[in-house]
Amino acid sequence: MNYKTIDEANQAVIDKIVAGSPFLLDVVPAKSVIKELNGKVLLHAGPPIKYENMTDPMKGSCVGAMLFEEWASTEEEAREMLDKGEVSFLPCHSVDAVGPMGGITSGNMPVLVVENKTDGNRA
Numbered sequence: 001m002n003y004k005t006i007d008e009a010n011q012a013v014i015d016k017i018v019a020g021s022p023f024l025l026d027v028v029p030a031k032s033v034i035k036e037l038n039g040k041v042l043l044h045a046g047p048p049i050k051y052e053n054m055t056d057p058m059k060g061s062c063v064g065a066m067l068f069e070e071w072a073s074t075e076e077e078a079r080e081m082l083d084k085g086e087v088s089f090l091p092c093h094s095v096d097a098v099g100p101m102g103g104i105t106s107g108n109m110p111v112l113v114v115e116n117k118t119d120g121n122r123a
Contacts, residue, residue: 021117031107034095038107040071041088045103048091051082054102061104062087069106096123 003009031037042065044058051062063078066087072078081087092099099105115122 019118022114023117024112025115026113027110028113029108030105030111033111033113034097036090036095037105039088040086041090041107043090043092043095043097043099043103043105045092045099045101049089051085051087051089058102058104061102065104065106065109069108098123
């Protein structure tokens with residue numbers, strides 16, 4: 001769609017959100033609905049980013065996710081694996097997902113499956 005002004009484009013987004021009708025379908029392990037999470041992969045919020053460029057809170061969340069997944073048994077081991085690039089990262093939006101704060105999500109973390117009844121799209 002082409003809009004004549006930024007205000008017109010912003011209003012279209014607002015109208016789309018207001019018209020939406022989200023409906024909770026399920027709560028499932030993330031890897032059951034996001035095939036990319038089968039392996040040592042973590043989702044994150046925002047545009048593509050390397051571990052070394054993440055903020056400290058995001059890095060800490062990555063460590064927590066690795067301990068949760070049992071990819072590492074200690075914080076030190078997790079940080080070493082992350083520093084060596086043994087974990088891949090994907091932006092949440094690249095797999096039709098949304099994550100809170102830093103968006104760090106791993107395969108066995110529970111996610112909400114939501115459908116917008118207005119347009120039939122899911123997240």
